[in-house]
Amino acid sequence: MIAPTLSPASTGGPILRCSNVRKSFGANEVLRGISFEIPAGSVLTIIGASGSGKSTLLRCLNHLEQPTSGEVYLDGEPMGVRIKPNGTRVPDKAANIARKRAQIGMVFQQFNLWPHMTALQNVTEALIQVKGLDRAKAADLGRNTLAKVNLLEKADDYPARLSGGQQQRVAIARALAMAPKVMLFDEATSSLDPELTGEVLEVMRQLAQEGMTMVVVTHEMGFAREVSDRVIFLHEGQIDQDGTPEEVFVKPTSERCRRFLSSALS
């Protein structure tokens, strides 16, 4: 395993834990009490129909959305709240939230690369600004990480000159370079042309094999079945089916899940 993916020593408990997470947008309750644990080195895949709350759930995990109630724990520590000595919970300081977010990598459907920076600069920016690495060290680490996603030769290109698949791999490298404890993928291949999804899935597969802890939202059922340790089927903000890929894909007990899968696979 190459250095950038080495995660900081963890406490041995689950890397991420969700405890009865609820999220409403106005009157619309999008997440209705989600709980699960993600052990170190495991891959959790979340599937479900459009609007079932998959993205919202991922965004609650790194506090891009603040849960209306419930808790997310990163390596045993609550995300986004501070528990005062008298037991009351108050919103945490922005700097503390940022410090935890830096340990959670996120890959977006739309890549979200910064177009005014080269591929390498996209990867090194947070290393310099957040981790405080000097430019030379950051560039070294950045190149190593780009090499890992097979894009070393594109290091000095701007995103506009890269294909969608290449852009998404740079985005993965950008998250990976921070040596996160866990990586979140929100439909990383959904905005790619079919012939470009393979190269991105290949990088994700490799990460999973190297023991990266991952939460993956995807419509690629074959991929999900192959790499996941656990699969969750989300329906209207609740966990409707939950188990090993075998249990969810081959013999789902939920009628809804069965119907979703048959429509997704056809």
Next chain:
Amino acid sequence: MSETLRQSLDLSLFWEYRYTVLAGLAQNIYVFLASAALALTLALFVGLSRVSRHRALRILSTGYAELFRNTPEFVLLIWVYYVLPILISKLLAAKFSLSPFLAAVLALGVAYSGFLSETVRAGIQSIPRGHVEAGLSLGMSRFTILRRIVIPQAIRRMLPEALSQFVSLFKATSIVSLVAVPDIMYQVSMINVDQMRPLPLYTGAALLFCLVIIAATQSINILSDRWRKRGWA
């Protein structure tokens, strides 16, 4: 008749007074540079406030922008030069006056900060939310994201719009002679008092303004082309 026309269009008179005229033009450029710097600084703060997460800041800054965007520069100039000192004198209970130059810079700077803040706001809002979220997800602070991700991109998007605002600002410096800043229009009208030949004098002044603006616009176009070639814009 055509002889008088030819004589009055004869720019040699303008050429004769070239040093006085150029000294005037220098004043326009000074006023322009100082008020552009003031306008840009104010516009950055006001523009950022307009997209702030704090409601009070948004309301205040929107009021500011609307007020100064909708007041004619000429009125503002007169107000700053004649009324503002009286108000401040009353407030301080001491004599206070503004030099013509300062009054001109203040009036034009504030007026154009209103226009420019609108450009800044639009530029910042044109940056996709996802760029900010990518930064947040990597643990960057909002301030770092603003400084490293949002503003550099917003500036590039704002450039054409801001450029035309600056051209207007430069043109607007031609009103500062009204408060006796010795600018090009002031010098030309002084020469005209002596010579009584407004045609060549004012035609020359118009041509000079035009020339300066075309030169400035062209060099900025070349610069932004270079940016585009690097895939930035």
